[in-house]
Amino acid sequence: MLRVESASFAYSRRRVVNSVSLQVEPGRTCLVIGRNGSGKSSLLRLVAGLRAPTEGSVRWCGRETSAVAPAQRARFVAWVAQRSMLAIDVKVRDVIELGAVRGSSSASLEALLHELELEPLVDRRFHELSGGEQQRCIVARALRQHPNGGLLVLDEPISNLDPSEAIRVIEALRRRCQLGAVVIAAMHDLSIANQWADDVALLDAGSLMTFGPASQILQPTPLSSAFGCEFRSSSGSISLHLPRRA
Amino acid sequence: MRAVPSTPTTRAYSGSPILGSLSGRHTRLLAWGALFAALFAGVAARLLIGRDPSTGEWLFGIAEGEIVALRVGAVQSGAAAGAALGLSGLLLQALLRNPLASPFILGLSAGAGLGATLAAWLPIAAAGTAAVWIGPDALLPGTLGSVSVLLLVFVLGRRGGVLDPLTLVLAGTVIASMCGAVTLLVQSLMPPTSRGELWSWFMGQVPELPRTLPWWNTVVILVIVLCASSWKARALDVASTGDDEAESLGVAVGSLRLWLLVGASALAATSVALCGPIAFVGFMAPHMARALLGGLHGPLVPASALAGAAILIWSDAIRQGIDFGSGRLPIGVLTALVGGPLFLVMIRSARLRRGDWSC
Helix, strand or coil: CCEEEEEEEECCCCCEEEEEEEEEECCCEEEEECCCCCCHHHHHHCCCCCCCCCCEEEEEECCEEHHEEEEEEECCEEEECCCCCCCCCEEHHHHHHHCCCCCCCCCCCCHHHHHHHCCCHHCHHHHHCCHHHHHHHHHHHHHHHHCCCCCEEECCCCCCHHHHHHHHHHHHHHHHHCCCEEEEEECCCHHHHHHCCEEEEEECCCEEEEEHHHHHHHHHHHHHHHHCEEEECCCCCCEEECCCCC | CCCCEEEEEECCCCCCCCCCCCHHHHHHHHHHHHHHHHHHHHHHHHHHHHEECCCCEEEEEECCCCHHHHHHHHHHHHHHHHHHHHHHHHHHHHHHHCCCCCCCCHHHHHHHHHHHHHHHHHHHHHHHCCCCCCCCCCHHHHHHHHHHHHHHEEEEEEEEEECHHHHHHHHHHHHHHHHHHHHHHHHHCCCHHHHHHHHHHHHCCCCCCCCCCHHHHHHHHHHHHHHHHHHHHHHHHHHHHHHHHHHHCCCCCHHHHHHHHHHHHHHHHHHHHHHHHCCCCCHHHHHHHHHHHHHHHHHHHHEEEEHHHHHHHHHHHHCCECCCCECCCHHHHHHHHHHHHHHHHHCCCHHHHCCCCCC
């Protein structure tokens, strides 16, 4: 179980995460939603153990994630960055294989390639791929690291993907949840979030506005309050209301 | 959910950019064969080409007696210093995530040269005697000089909190110039009898009678860093992602960076102590290895050392035949004339402009 208790984080004097508390049970997907600069990425870095909270704690199965050495932490936490970088010129297969961490129960590479339909790309150079293809490779690398249980932390994992690729990635992550993993991800697409999330954390200026089941949080009132624009709900889906042209 | 294919496949080879059309195994064999062939051909060329030490006349062919010992000595010097420079360049490129990095371009060689020169001059200055230049044997001052320069470049090369490839190169160039100027100043303070030897060392040389201590320093440090880098090859691959990604994949970035800093600086310092500052070998060798063997560090670590040795031995063999009337062409001039244009091509390359390798 992921348990975040009164976690805060500051870059020098600027506090970017302010006393956030939330709890995610195994097998559930929690999406972190909020305006740009609301502290989503910083919160996810705390969850992944890449930063130590200045106050409070972040625990996975009772262990403080930031207190564990990277080699050990990599066996139970996988991270997908919003914008991945790679300074070596290698093939897609090699990029995904970077996720084969010693001591983790790595998924079969071939099964992963098949699951995310990466077989046609596997022998191409990573730098030659489109942004969406690269993002799928990075998600595959995280899944290679953590096939089943564990904590998957993803910062906008489907932001560059077309609808069919996004569905493929979400399906893969859902399968990991069915096997006991916790998925926590930041995203902006509320119509997909509405269908994907079990829990939603709504952030505003580093603070948690509200946290709970997606059906309660993804409603016009809390979203309008968080984003400062109008949302409408119809037959179970949520949509942004664009003002009419003058 | 679709069925998962049950047929296991072997791990494919990362791929050589210039031998890419062949199968993985054949490519790998060809690449290693080409590297070893280049090295052995260079050794053979250097053993066959030389100058008469007394008359300076150009000699070609199988030598005898004292001449053989001189040529073997030059091969020993070139192999040790070239391999150290090649590996140092690879480690710096990994440390800074920058394909333009090398000990010469970032000023490490100049820093090591300044440290070693100061260490040789200070006892002379303190004693107030016209002592004879004994050569920059001191390993510690050279390493301190190169580490100091690298730390300075590391700080100055940041723009907006991230390492910028071209700012790094500019910072390294400026610091190298300043170190060179101070080294020249120290040279002017040295006894006149010592200046000539210092000057030829400063231009880069592959000694035919390598001093025992610097040569063994280079070999021992090369073997230690080579073994440790091969052991850390996967960590080097992982560290080519961002810092957070590398940590999430199990690599302690801070301690790896410290290791790379010390390893690359020590290699640069030992090669400078042995041969003086030699331009661009540390830049060319990793790119030559990468072109043949792809980007993964497992093969790149030994291949960069091999390529560095081959480049320096070949350069030393070629310069034996180039004389503009004032003796053999200094080796640093030759490597700069070859490496400089390659460096400019890299700066202009589409890949660098796209920022694929930027930090």
